[in-house]
Amino acid sequence: MQETKTIRVLIAKPGLDGHDRGAKVIARALRDAGMEVIYTGLRQTPEQIVEAAIQEDVDVIGLSILSGAHNVLFPRVIELLREKGADDILVVGGGVIPHDDIPYLKECGIAEIFTPGTPISQIVEFIKNNVKK
Amino acid sequence: MDLAEKILQKDKRAVARLITLIERENLEAREALKKLYKYTGNSFVIGITGPPGAGKSSLVNELAKKIREKGKTVGIIAVDPTSPFTGGALLGDRIRMQDLTLDEGIFIRSMGSRGSLGGITKAAYDAVKVLDAYGMDYVIIETVGVGQTEIDIVKLADTVVLVLVPGLGDDVQAIKAGIMEIADIFAVNKSDREGADRLVHEIEMMMELSQKDFDFRPPIVKTVAVTGEGIDVLECRISEHLDYLCKNGILEQKRKTRVKEEFMELLKEHITRLILQKNESKIDMLVRDISNRTVDPYTALDILTKEIF
Numbered sequence: 001m002q003e004t005k006t007i008r009v010l011i012a013k014p015g016l017d018g019h020d021r022g023a024k025v026i027a028r029a030l031r032d033a034g035m036e037v038i039y040t041g042l043r044q045t046p047e048q049i050v051e052a053a054i055q056e057d058v059d060v061i062g063l064s065i066l067s068g069a070h071n072v073l074f075p076r077v078i079e080l081l082r083e084k085g086a087d088d089i090l091v092v093g094g095g096v097i098p099h100d101d102i103p104y105l106k107e108c109g110i111a112e113i114f115t116p117g118t119p120i121s122q123i124v125e126f127i128k129n130n131v132k133k
Numbered sequence: 134m135d136l137a138e139k140i141l142q143k144d145k146r147a148v149a150r151l152i153t154l155i156e157r158e159n160l161e162a163r164e165a166l167k168k169l170y171k172y173t174g175n176s177f178v179i180g181i182t183g184p185p186g187a188g189k190s191s192l193v194n195e196l197a198k199k200i201r202e203k204g205k206t207v208g209i210i211a212v213d214p215t216s217p218f219t220g221g222a223l224l225g226d227r228i229r230m231q232d233l234t235l236d237e238g239i240f241i242r243s244m245g246s247r248g249s250l251g252g253i254t255k256a257a258y259d260a261v262k263v264l265d266a267y268g269m270d271y272v273i274i275e276t277v278g279v280g281q282t283e284i285d286i287v288k289l290a291d292t293v294v295l296v297l298v299p300g301l302g303d304d305v306q307a308i309k310a311g312i313m314e315i316a317d318i319f320a321v322n323k324s325d326r327e328g329a330d331r332l333v334h335e336i337e338m339m340m341e342l343s344q345k346d347f348d349f350r351p352p353i354v355k356t357v358a359v360t361g362e363g364i365d366v367l368e369c370r371i372s373e374h375l376d377y378l379c380k381n382g383i384l385e386q387k388r389k390t391r392v393k394e395e396f397m398e399l400l401k402e403h404i405t406r407l408i409l410q411k412n413e414s415k416i417d418m419l420v421r422d423i424s425n426r427t428v429d430p431y432t433a434l435d436i437l438t439k440e441i442f
Binding site (some may be wrong): 004006008027028030032033034035036037038039040041044047048051054055056057073082084085086100 | 156245
């Protein structure tokens with residue numbers, strides 16, 4: 001039997017910002033790269049994101065944030081994943097995130113942060129090279 | 134503990150994992166399904182189908198909430214199209230189901246159609262079994278936004294709800310073959326829009342013209358999924374349909390037919406694979422001969438089958 005692996009990605013927007021064009025651009029690009037992208041829409045709590053990621057059995061979670069709350073919400077997602085024993089899921093972040101904050105976020109367990117202007121091919125490559133399962 | 138045992142002990146991650154393995158056609162998935170099979174057959178399967186943009190996901194969201202109010206659990210399989218060009222898919226139905234995510238009695242899984250043309254993915258057949266064994270009282274399958282002939286949902290669902298919206302076509306559409314024939318229940322969604330009453334009327338007309346004697350005449354329910362209007366009536370009609378199926382032994386009959394069809398599919402697939410694997414070079418040779426017109430396809434078939442059987 002031929003086993004076929006398709007990378008599954010959850011794209012989520014935690015917190016209160018109401019602008020998701022960036023998230024949709026990424027979702028579309030990953031789709032075009034042959035991945036299955038589950039888009040969960042705006043204003044998600046970390047709890048909702050982690051629960052959806054578990055039910056959908058995704059390989060990757062992509063968090064997008066523009067509101068400035070990344071230092072709180074990103075680590076919270078990682079924490080919940082650990083609690084649920086789902087920390088084998090690769091977590092990446094993107095959006096308007098100051099460079100100074102990136103080291104802290106990586107320390108918390110976010111694998112990579114993509115700021116505006118990152119070529120999409122770079123994001124695709126990163127995901128393909130780093131999925132853990 | 135293996136996957137099957139974990140699922141029987143209500144481990145959500147194991148459910149999610151097994152569905153992934155099913156999608157990947159992994160051998161481990163088969164072993165788990167072998168063990169789970171005897172625990173299946175208890176869920177009612179509701180199919181929600183209809184054209185893109187009809188509001189199927191919002192309707193599923195509201196319907197699931199109504200069923201939950203009765204204390205029943207719901208598994209949801211939401212199918213969205215896979216790109217035939219890249220194999221990628223954007224699965225966006227969860228957006229309309231955000232308020233269900235944290236409900237312990239609900240499990241939502243998005244699936245790509247992955248090359249299937251019938252409106253649902255092949256893997257959905259087994260995913261239903263997983264949710265069934267997991268103990269969900271209802272399994273709702275939302276198909277990809279179907280056109281006129283993607284009607285595989287009838288093979289899988291006990292009750293099919295066809296969601297239509299005003300403004301998609303004239304009354305000739307209503308008497309065409311295909312999708313209009315599969316409904317056990319019609320939901321006229323977005324019925325706050327102009328043309329809703331006319332659509333209801335056209336569906337009624339279509340049933341009048343039918344020569345078929347309806348034991349259960351498909352009811353038509355007007356809904357507005359985003360406000361929840363009409364969902365209680367829809368839920369009621371679904372229950373009535375299930376009652377009807379149970380009381381008349383139709384459900385049993387339906388499921389027997391389904392078991393046979395599924396087994397035939399499995400058999401066809403397996404035999405085809407065996408033949409292709411064991412006769413690869415012979416088949417290549419025959420195909421070459423057919424292309425060169427030195428043999429015709431029917432004679433080639435005779436040659437091959439004589440060698441196998």
